[in-house]
Amino acid sequence: MIELIDVKKSFGNNHVLRGVNLQVEAGENMVVIGGSGTGKSVILKHIIGLMRPDSGRILIDGVEIETLPERDLSEFRKRFGMLFQGAALFDSLSVWENVGFGLREHTSFPAEKIREIARKKLEMVGLKGIEDRMPADLSGGMKKRVGLARAIAMDPKIILYDEPTTGLDPIMSDVINELICRMNKQLQVTSVSITHDMKSAYKIADRIAMLYQGKILEVGTPEEIRNSPNPVVQQFITGSAVGPITVGEGIGGPKSEDKEA
Structure with a gap:
């Protein structure tokens, strides 16, 4: 379903992705782990076409998206849903308007139909009867679930999760x-989910890929990652300050992802 082949991306002298190779099978939940500043969000933005690689190929269901014209790419993005790290709700819109935002932008559905679809998606994530509330009235967990309802509103084939449990x-x-x-x-x-929360990674993943120094260091099932002999993997998953990963280490320096991701 998703394949990244030798994907490279730099921002000036900051080499974030240095040849990423990753395959995600149809129906799989792939979790990408790695420290802050290692380029995890950059990978997501390449998958959805918000960034184009300096070199390498990105195939989604056999389509090389890095070669698509912008108009075709916009149409292709309808296959995706995305849950953003901070939910990214529009404060001036009600809950149902947030959930139905993509439907309003990309379909000719009347408001009544969009509201009904939004209501059903909210029920799917355990939020019944809140469609008329405003985001300011919601807890952090409720906002995340509204964001998830929005991500599934257009019945996507692929869902991307950007640090889905951060702040909860x-x-x-x-x-x-x-x-x-x-x-x-x-x-x-x-x-495809990105996280540095290992408890979440072990729970949701079919497979886990670790991003380190701009490349995928290792891919395996949760059990394989838990028992990896690689000292870098072991240091990260156990959260040890002692090991080959130094404090503040990113790709091109501290906080490299935060600057450009």
């Missing part, structure tokens, strides 16, 4: 993880 308490994090697993099975979608 452990219980709400588990609620979101459960929803991600359920959406994958119920909607039969392919998912």
